[in-house]
Amino acid sequence: MKLWHLAPLALLLSQGTAFAKNYGMAGCGLGSLVVKTDDKVQILAATLNATGGNQTFGITSGTSNCLPADKAAALEQQQHYVRSNLENLRRDMVKGDGEYLKGYAEVLGCNAQSYGAFKSVAKSDEAQIFRAPGAIAVLEATKTSLRKSTELQNACSNLI
Numbered sequence: 001m002k003l004w005h006l007a008p009l010a011l012l013l014s015q016g017t018a019f020a021k022n023y024g025m026a027g028c029g030l031g032s033l034v035v036k037t038d039d040k041v042q043i044l045a046a047t048l049n050a051t052g053g054n055q056t057f058g059i060t061s062g063t064s065n066c067l068p069a070d071k072a073a074a075l076e077q078q079q080h081y082v083r084s085n086l087e088n089l090r091r092d093m094v095k096g097d098g099e100y101l102k103g104y105a106e107v108l109g110c111n112a113q114s115y116g117a118f119k120s121v122a123k124s125d126e127a128q129i130f131r132a133p134g135a136i137a138v139l140e141a142t143k144t145s146l147r148k149s150t151e152l153q154n155a156c157s158n159l160i
Contacts, residue, residue: 028066067160074109074158081107083135090130096123108146109158117152121145 035045067075082089085100092098097119105118122129125145129138143159146152153159 071160075160078107078139078158079136082139086135086138089138090126093122093126093129096120107158108142108156110152110156114152114155117149118146118156121149121152
C-alpha cells in the first residue's frame, strides 16, 4: 500500500485540532461528542466527524464542541500570550498591576474601564490561578476567576 493513500486520513485527523478544546486528535464535531478523548478510538471519532460534513458545519457555526474561527483565533492568541509571559504575568498578579497584566486583560478582551476590577481579581486570586501547572491551566483558571464577576463577564469579550 502506498503511503500517499494515507494523506487524506492524516488531513482528516488533523482538521479541527486548532479549534480543539478537550477532545482528541479527531477534533471537534459529532465524533467528539460521542467518543470524547479516548485515543484508541479516535478513528471512530474522525469517521463520525467526516459523515455529512458535520465537523465543517460545527467549525463554521460554533456547534458540536467547535469554536467559530474568530473565537478559535482569540483562544490561540491567549494561549500564546500566557505561554510567552507566564512568569511575568505571575509577578504582575502578585504586584496587582503591570504591563504584562494590562496586556493580558487586553488579550482577554477586557475594556479599559474594567481594568481596575480585572487587576483586583487577578491579585486576589493569583494563588488559585497558578495552582495548576502550565500556561493553559493558568489561562483557564484566570477565566474561571473572571467569570465569577458579572462586571467582568460583561466587560471581557474573550472569556471563551
